[in-house]
Amino acid sequence: MSASNKLPADLAAFQNSYAELFGSVPPLPAAKFEFSGDIDPEALRLAEQLRAHAFYSDIFDTKTTQLMLFGMLLVLGAGAARFHAIAARRTGATWEELHKVAELASAVVALGPLNNGSAILNELRTNEAKGN
Structure with a gap:
């Protein structure tokens, strides 16, 4: 994200899930949030919903x-x-x-x-x- 823009709350929560899991946000996801959050936040949202659905399940x-x-x-x-x-x-x-x-x-x-x-x-x- 450019310095003047902030992630919407739902995307910020997805980004925070990386820090909770890894101890910090790794470089590739950090770049994804910065760039995709700026260019196409809806695509980022869809990708993160898929990740959350797959990574955090009741299985x-x-x-x-x-x-x-x-x-x-x-x-x-x-x-x-x-x-x-x-x-x-x-x-x-x-x-x-x-x-x-x-x-x-x-x-x-x-x-x-x-x-x-x-x-x-x-x-x-x-x-x-x-x-x-």
Whole structure:
């Protein structure tokens, strides 16, 4: 936001939810609130409603959600994984839980090409044996 503009109360509450979860607003969301809040606050509002709906549910507790997000972002190689590890710790995750998530992410990344490649090759071999 430009210095003269302030976020509407609902967007400020969304922004504050980052600080509550991470201890501060990370750089990417901070830039999102500054720029999108200025340019298209309704788009920002819709994005934050989706985030809130997904991140805070009655299905998973916040710690579990943060552990899953940590793993998903590790698989993507996204720097935001660090912030979700922080949030997981702040919501009670142990070092062992976080490490297990890193192990799972590593296995997913390492085994994915072998699983997919084997399925493709098996199908090709089967088709070749049939003369296709």
